[in-house]
Amino acid sequence: MSDLNHRARKILGAIVHEYLATGEAVGSRTVTRRHGIDLSPATVRNVMSDLEEAGLLKQPHTSAGRVPTDLGYRCYVDALLSERRSPRSAPLMEARLRRAGSVEDLMTHLTQELSRASHQVGFAIAPAVDATTLERLDFVPLDGGRVLVIVLGTGGHISHKVIEPSDEYDRTELVQAANYLNSEFKGQSLLQVRQAVLDRLREEKTLYDVLLGRALRLASSTFADLDSAPTLFVQGASLLLDDVGAEETEVTLEALRTLLGMIEEKTRLLRLLDDYISSDGLTIVIGSEHSAPDLQHFSLVVSSDSDGRTVRAVGVIGPRRMRYSKAIHAVDSLSKAINRMGASRP
Numbered sequence: 001m002s003d004l005n006h007r008a009r010k011i012l013g014a015i016v017h018e019y020l021a022t023g024e025a026v027g028s029r030t031v032t033r034r035h036g037i038d039l040s041p042a043t044v045r046n047v048m049s050d051l052e053e054a055g056l057l058k059q060p061h062t063s064a065g066r067v068p069t070d071l072g073y074r075c076y077v078d079a080l081l082s083e084r085r086s087p088r089s090a091p092l093m094e095a096r097l098r099r100a101g102s103v104e105d106l107m108t109h110l111t112q113e114l115s116r117a118s119h120q121v122g123f124a125i126a127p128a129v130d131a132t133t134l135e136r137l138d139f140v141p142l143d144g145g146r147v148l149v150i151v152l153g154t155g156g157h158i159s160h161k162v163i164e165p166s167d168e169y170d171r172t173e174l175v176q177a178a179n180y181l182n183s184e185f186k187g188q189s190l191l192q193v194r195q196a197v198l199d200r201l202r203e204e205k206t207l208y209d210v211l212l213g214r215a216l217r218l219a220s221s222t223f224a225d226l227d228s229a230p231t232l233f234v235q236g237a238s239l240l241l242d243d244v245g246a247e248e249t250e251v252t253l254e255a256l257r258t259l260l261g262m263i264e265e266k267t268r269l270l271r272l273l274d275d276y277i278s279s280d281g282l283t284i285v286i287g288s289e290h291s292a293p294d295l296q297h298f299s300l301v302v303s304s305d306s307d308g309r310t311v312r313a314v315g316v317i318g319p320r321r322m323r324y325s326k327a328i329h330a331v332d333s334l335s336k337a338i339n340r341m342g343a344s345r346p
Contacts, residue, residue: 017035262294
């Protein structure tokens with residue numbers, strides 16, 4: 001927007017703002033009457049024609065007003081970002097997140113808050129489970145020789161699974177095995193723990209140390225099927241059908257169906273989002289700026305943290321006619337809330 005004069009910037013901003021609110025093409029009289037622009041409709045029309053020639057606006061029909069192009073949205077969003085202030089703390093929202101008992105609960109609450117605050121599809125990406133750092137594990141005996149394994153990782157990551165070891169273990173043996181594994185491997189990633197366990201099982205010492213061998217075999221069963229892919233949580237998919245304007249014919253039912261399919265599939269959407277979470281900070285991608293054709297009918301606002309122990313990225317996705325100011329504020333606020341929560345945890 002730096003190449004536009006003040007008058008053109010103001011008119012473009014008014015048109016984008018109006019179109020985001022109504023979903024209908026915006027005419028010159030609407031601009032002068034509703035947005036405090038002290039110019040004649042004829043002058044506004046001339047500026048609108050210049051903006052159209054610059055590729056910032058388009059005219060859906062001959063007698064209609066104008067609507068923003070992707071480039072017009074980009075200029076509008078860049079102006080929002082240049083004026084952006086640090087979001088105010090939202091204590092009630094943060095308190096709801098802090099009540100989450102596990103990473104899964106946290107991610108569910110987080111995506112719900114994102115969707116509610118932005119009125120778009122909210123998503124959050126958790127790091128791969130095998131990248132989680134081990135804080136503690138416990139073995140709990142169950143009926144039939146089964147064992148419940150509870151793994152506590154950094155950032156409050158809690159996972160559990162039931163294993164059926166080939167050997168039988170009493171409660172005392174399970175406690176001894178857990179104590180040994182915690183003392184040996186605390187502070188290592190679960191991926192490192194799995195590899196170390198496999199290496200030690202091959203060592204000669206394991207052959208004559210019965211307790212050690214049994215503990216390592218329990219650990220091997222525990223970490224055998226670690227997930228090496230990040231996990232995607234999504235809420236608010238039904239909102240994709242809202243706020244599609246009368247002039248927004250480019251957001252076709254087929255495009256919506258494609259995105260809903262990706263949300264249902266998750267792994268495909270995660271692969272497409274991977275390009276945008278490789279660098280830290282806030283990223284906004286609008287329509288045709290997406291490299292993936294399947295996403296070019298939609299806009300994305302995402303904040304990522306490569307060092308995030310619990311949450312790798314948070315964001316929203318929706319039609320190009322999304323309320324960008326609200327979406328940016330929601331993503332920015334919740335991203336900072338998660339960072340504060342992470343900093344306060346041991």
